[in-house]
Amino acid sequence: MPTLGQNQYGKAENRVVRITRDGATHHIKDLNVSVALSGDMDEVHYSGSNASVLPTDTTKNTVYAFAKQYGIESAEQFGVHLARHFVTSQPAIHRARIRIEEYAWERVEHSGEGAHSFVRTGRETRLAQITHDDGGAWEVVSGLKDLTVMNSTNSEFWGYVKDKYTTLPEAYDRVLATEVSGRWRFNWTDDTQPVPDWDESYEETRKHLLAAFAETYSLSLQQTLYAMGSRIVERRPEIDEVRFSLPNKHHFLVDLAPFGLKNDTADSAVYFAADRPYGLIEATVLRDGCDARIPEDLTNL
Ligand SMILES: O=c1[nH]c(=O)c2[nH]c(=O)[nH]c2[nH]1
Numbered sequence: 001m002p003t004l005g006q007n008q009y010g011k012a013e014n015r016v017v018r019i020t021r022d023g024a025t026h027h028i029k030d031l032n033v034s035v036a037l038s039g040d041m042d043e044v045h046y047s048g049s050n051a052s053v054l055p056t057d058t059t060k061n062t063v064y065a066f067a068k069q070y071g072i073e074s075a076e077q078f079g080v081h082l083a084r085h086f087v088t089s090q091p092a093i094h095r096a097r098i099r100i101e102e103y104a105w106e107r108v109e110h111s112g113e114g115a116h117s118f119v120r121t122g123r124e125t126r127l128a129q130i131t132h133d134d135g136g137a138w139e140v141v142s143g144l145k146d147l148t149v150m151n152s153t154n155s156e157f158w159g160y161v162k163d164k165y166t167t168l169p170e171a172y173d174r175v176l177a178t179e180v181s182g183r184w185r186f187n188w189t190d191d192t193q194p195v196p197d198w199d200e201s202y203e204e205t206r207k208h209l210l211a212a213f214a215e216t217y218s219l220s221l222q223q224t225l226y227a228m229g230s231r232i233v234e235r236r237p238e239i240d241e242v243r244f245s246l247p248n249k250h251h252f253l254v255d256l257a258p259f260g261l262k263n264d265t266a267d268s269a270v271y272f273a274a275d276r277p278y279g280l281i282e283a284t285v286l287r288d289g290c291d292a293r294i295p296e297d298l299t300n301l
Pocket residue numbers: 157168219220221222248279
């Protein structure tokens with residue numbers, strides 16, 4: 001009979017977000033936690049007996065419950081706590097390996113109330129598309145992708161259509177997070193016009209987009225999108241058209257009631273950050289009287 005070699009199991013990529021509130025100042029911990037356990041696991045492989053198997057689902061629940069109950073001081077401290085728990089509480093488990101990725105967020109500086117707006121550090125890509133034809137016409141479209149932002153409050157979603165398939169509970173204080181993909185078209189179209197300062201325009205447009213995201217008390221991501229686009233068109237005279245594609249990166253409050261833990265939005269709430277499926281909100285915002293030229297599907301630009 002072939003021999004079983006090294007083996008391990010557990011729940012990988014538990015996306016856990018913990019948001020603490022210090023008055024109007026919020027703090028985020030955002031981790032991707034993978035659990036791999038090993039020990040006396042021959043039987044489950046050879047005969048299918050689960051007598052020594054702590055379900056991977058339980059390892060997932062433990063991650064969320066520990067995040068709520070004990071907090072996340074650091075990835076290392078959290079991992080030590082989890083690993084010790086699995087090894088000391090389960091006689092069949094002799095080794096626990098916890099891998100953690102931590103995603104860093106920095107605050108969006110804005111003039112609105114409160115400190116609850118964040119941008120994921122160091123991930124966005126700046127984009128440009130330049131088209132010139134021999135009639136002398138120019139079209140410049142700039143943009144960005146992978147700019148991940150989050151408001152940990154000031155977002156609601158309610159009053160929507162309900163049919164027999166609607167189960168979504170109305171939300172009066174939810175996390176609003178998205179990975180901005182945006183393109184904006186300049187009205188510089190021929191060499192007789194002064195050339196925009198491309199770098200300054202990019203920096204300012206990005207700032208307006210972030211400020212509108214942070215300062216809009218949002219009743220829907222659609223409303224936030226329009227606020228971002230209209231702020232750019234209003235404040236940047238060199239831009240006539242803006243299109244955004246905004247995935248709604250859902251954060252679901254984890255139900256910790258089965259473990260006797262309350263998990264309210266009010267403080268230290270623990271969320272499951274889902275990566276799919278996601279709502280996808282897309283729209284163009286135009287200066288009055290201008291035509292739309294940016295294609296519907298931004299992946300084509
Ligand atoms: O901001 C939102 N807009 C929607 O259209 C929508 N639909 C949904 O299920 N959640 C949300 N959130």
